Amino acid sequence: MRQPFVAFVTLAIASVLAVPSPVVKRATTVEPVSAATESALTIYAQFARAAYCEVTNTWSCGAACNAISGFKVQAYGGDGDAVPRWYVGYWPAKKTAVVSHEGTDPTQFLSLLNDAEAEFTTLSSTLFPGLSSSIQVHDGFATAQAASATAVLAAVKQIFSAQGISSVTLTGHSLGSAIASIDAVYLKLNLPSSTTFKTVIHGTPRVGNQAFANYIDATFSDFTRITHNLDPIAIVPGRFLGYHHASGEDHIESDNSWEHCDGQDNTSTLCSTGAVPNILEGNIVDHLGPYNGIWYVTNSASDMLYALVSLTDPPPFTPTLAICRIGTTFC
Structure with missing residues (x-):
C-alpha cells in the first residue's frame, strides 16, 4: 500500500498539474448567513460530534449528548475502525429520526481521497432500487455506507412506527458526512414517499459524479454542507477526476463569518472551491473545526493538532472548546 505521505505528494502534484476537463460554469455569488441560521445549525454539529463517541442506549456520551436533551437512541453500531461508528435515534424536540455517522483520521483520509486511482462505482441495485446507473460515487464511500445501511433503515422504520412520524435528519463530519449523503439517497428510495429529509453535514469531501450532485439538488430541498476556511478535504477528490x-x-471564514455559496462548487474565494485551489494551499487543521465552536478530534487527529499548537498563533483550540477525543472525557 502506498504510504500516506507519498500519496499526498502524488496527488498534490496531480492537483496542480492536471489539466481539468471542460466543466459547467460554476456560480460565484454568495450571501451572508444570518446569525439566527448559524445558531440553529449548532445542534447538528453536536449530533455529528456524538458519532465520534461510543454512543449507547443511555445517550451518555458526555458533552455532545448533554447538549441534546431528551434524545432516545434506537440503534447504534460500528467499531470505529473497519466500520465507522453510527447511531440512529428519536429527537422529540423536532419529531424526527436522526442518523449520524462517524468521521475518520483526516491525515489518512486526505491521502485516500487524493489517490489518483480513486474509483467511481455504481450504487447497488439491491440497496438503491430504481436509481439510474449514471449516478456514481466514490467506491470507498459506497462500501462504508453499505456496511450499516440495512441496520440504519430498520432503526428508522422502527422509529417511524413507534412515534408516528415521517421525518429523517442526517448528520456527519468528514467520512461520516459522505456516508450521510449516500444514506440520504438510500433512505429516500426505501422509505415512504411522504418522508421529509433534512441533511446537515460538515467537512464533506466530493462524494460522487455530476449525476450524483444533480440528483441531490433535484431530490432534497433541505441539504446543507458546512465547510470551514481552508479545509483541503472539501476540495477532494478533484473535479478533474469527475467529482x-x-x-x-x-x-465559515477564518474570522468565523459565514457565507452561503450559491450553486455547485462555487468558485468565489469566500467558498471552499475558490478558497482552496489545490491541497497545497489548504490547512488540514481547518477540517477539524471549529464548526459553531465545536471541534472534531479523534486520538490521532488530536495528536496532530497538539503538535501544531506551537506553530499557530493563537493556538487552534483551547481546553474550553467542545472537543471530542475518543477514549477520553472530552466526548
Missing part, C-alpha cells in the same frame, strides 16, 4: 459537489454550501 462534483452538490449545492447547499455554507462556508
Whole structure:
C-alpha cells in the first residue's frame, strides 16, 4: 500500500498539474448567513460530534449528548475502525429520526481521497432500487455506507412506527458526512414517499459524479454542507477526476463569518472551491473545526493538532472548546 505521505505528494502534484476537463460554469455569488441560521445549525454539529463517541442506549456520551436533551437512541453500531461508528435515534424536540455517522483520521483520509486511482462505482441495485446507473460515487464511500445501511433503515422504520412520524435528519463530519449523503439517497428510495429529509453535514469531501450532485439538488430541498476556511478535504477528490459537489454550501471564514455559496462548487474565494485551489494551499487543521465552536478530534487527529499548537498563533483550540477525543472525557 502506498504510504500516506507519498500519496499526498502524488496527488498534490496531480492537483496542480492536471489539466481539468471542460466543466459547467460554476456560480460565484454568495450571501451572508444570518446569525439566527448559524445558531440553529449548532445542534447538528453536536449530533455529528456524538458519532465520534461510543454512543449507547443511555445517550451518555458526555458533552455532545448533554447538549441534546431528551434524545432516545434506537440503534447504534460500528467499531470505529473497519466500520465507522453510527447511531440512529428519536429527537422529540423536532419529531424526527436522526442518523449520524462517524468521521475518520483526516491525515489518512486526505491521502485516500487524493489517490489518483480513486474509483467511481455504481450504487447497488439491491440497496438503491430504481436509481439510474449514471449516478456514481466514490467506491470507498459506497462500501462504508453499505456496511450499516440495512441496520440504519430498520432503526428508522422502527422509529417511524413507534412515534408516528415521517421525518429523517442526517448528520456527519468528514467520512461520516459522505456516508450521510449516500444514506440520504438510500433512505429516500426505501422509505415512504411522504418522508421529509433534512441533511446537515460538515467537512464533506466530493462524494460522487455530476449525476450524483444533480440528483441531490433535484431530490432534497433541505441539504446543507458546512465547510470551514481552508479545509483541503472539501476540495477532494478533484473535479478533474469527475467529482462534483452538490449545492447547499455554507462556508465559515477564518474570522468565523459565514457565507452561503450559491450553486455547485462555487468558485468565489469566500467558498471552499475558490478558497482552496489545490491541497497545497489548504490547512488540514481547518477540517477539524471549529464548526459553531465545536471541534472534531479523534486520538490521532488530536495528536496532530497538539503538535501544531506551537506553530499557530493563537493556538487552534483551547481546553474550553467542545472537543471530542475518543477514549477520553472530552466526548
